[in-house]
Amino acid sequence: MDRPSAQALSDAEVDRIFRALADATRRDIVRRTLTEAITVSALAADYDMSFAAVQKHVSVLEAAGLVTKQPHGRERLVRGDPNTIRTAQSLLNQYEEIWRGRIDRLDSLLAEDSD
Amino acid sequence: MDRPSAQALSDAEVDRIFRALADATRRDIVRRTLTEAITVSALAADYDMSFAAVQKHVSVLEAAGLVTKQPHGRERLVRGDPNTIRTAQSLLNQYEEIWRGRIDRLDSLLAEDSD
DNA sequence: TCATTGCACAACCAGATGGTTGTACATTAC
DNA sequence: GTAATGTACAACCATCTGGTTGTGCAATGA
Numbered sequence: 001m002d003r004p005s006a007q008a009l010s011d012a013e014v015d016r017i018f019r020a021l022a023d024a025t026r027r028d029i030v031r032r033t034l035t036e037a038i039t040v041s042a043l044a045a046d047y048d049m050s051f052a053a054v055q056k057h058v059s060v061l062e063a064a065g066l067v068t069k070q071p072h073g074r075e076r077l078v079r080g081d082p083n084t085i086r087t088a089q090s091l092l093n094q095y096e097e098i099w100r101g102r103i104d105r106l107d108s109l110l111a112e113d114s115d
Numbered sequence: 116m117d118r119p120s121a122q123a124l125s126d127a128e129v130d131r132i133f134r135a136l137a138d139a140t141r142r143d144i145v146r147r148t149l150t151e152a153i154t155v156s157a158l159a160a161d162y163d164m165s166f167a168a169v170q171k172h173v174s175v176l177e178a179a180g181l182v183t184k185q186p187h188g189r190e191r192l193v194r195g196d197p198n199t200i201r202t203a204q205s206l207l208n209q210y211e212e213i214w215r216g217r218i219d220r221l222d223s224l225l226a227e228d229s230d
Numbered sequence: 231t232c233a234t235t236g237c238a239c240a241a242c243c244a245g246a247t248g249g250t251t252g253t254a255c256a257t258t259a260c
Numbered sequence: 261g262t263a264a265t266g267t268a269c270a271a272c273c274a275t276c277t278g279g280t281t282g283t284g285c286a287a288t289g290a
Binding site: 039040041051053055061073074075 | 266
C-alpha cells in the first residue's frame with residue numbers, strides 16, 4: 001500500500017515541491033512554521049537578507065503548498081503544511097517501492113532457477 | 116527513532132538532492148535506473164532532447180548521489196541509488212516529526228490544564 | 231584498417247532564480 | 261492625526277539552469 005495517496009500531481013506541481021525544498025532558508029522556514037504560525041517579518045528578522053527576499057522565499061513555499069499565509073490584521077501568519085510534506089514523502093516511497101520491486105523480481109528469478 | 120540516520124548532510128548536499136529531484140526528466144531517469152542499470156545513450160533514446168542534455172541530467176543526479184555511473188567498455192551504466200532516496204525520506208520524516216512534536220506539546224498542555 | 235558508436239566537454243543562449251532597492255498602501259500605535 | 265510597522269509589488273541585476281551545437285577521443289564492429 002502507498003498511503004491514502006495524494007491525487008495525481010502534475011509534473012509541474014512535483015517540480016515546485018522539490019524545488020521549494022532545495023534551499024536551506026526555505027527549509028528552515030518550513031521547520032519553524034510547522035510548530036507555530038509566524039509572521040513574515042518575524043521570520044525575516046532571523047535571516048541575513050532583506051525582508052523582500054524572505055517574502056519571496058515564503059511565496060515560493062506557498063506556491064508549492066508547503067506553507068499557507070493567513071491574513072491577521074496587517075500581518076501575515078505563515079504556517080507549514082504537513083500534508084504537502086506527506087505528499088513528498090509518498091513520492092519518495094514510490095521510488096523505494098520500485099527498488100524493492102526489483103529485489104522481489106530477482107527473488108522470483110532465483111525461485112524459478114531452483115525449480 | 117529516525118532511521119539509522121544519514122550522517123549529517125551539509126545544506127549544500129541537501130540542496131543538491133532536492134534540486135535534482137525537482138525535474139520530471141531526472142525523476143524518470145531515477146525511476147528507470149532503480150530497476151536496472153541503463154546506459155546513458157539508452158536513456159537518452161527515450162527523451163525528446165539531445166544526448167548532451169540527458170548527459171547533463173545524469174550528471175546532476177550523480178552529483179546529488181541519486182545515481183552512480185559505472186564504466187563498461189565505452190558505455191556508462193547508470194543505476195539509481197536507493198540509499199540517497201532513503202536519505203531524502205529521512206529528511207522529510209524529520210519535518211513530520213517536528214509537526215507531530217507540536218501536537219504532542221498541545222496534548223501535554225491540555226493534560227496540564229486538566230490537572 | 232576504418233567507420234560507427236558512446237561518451238566527455240566546451241561554448242553559447244534564453245529564461246529562471248535569488249538577491250537587491252524603491253515605492254505604495256493598509257493597519258496599528260502614540 | 262500622524263508616525264511607525266507589516267506587507268505587496270515592480271524594476272533591476274548577477275548567476276544558475278536547461279537546453280543547444282560542435283569537437284574530440286576511446287571502444288567496438290565490419
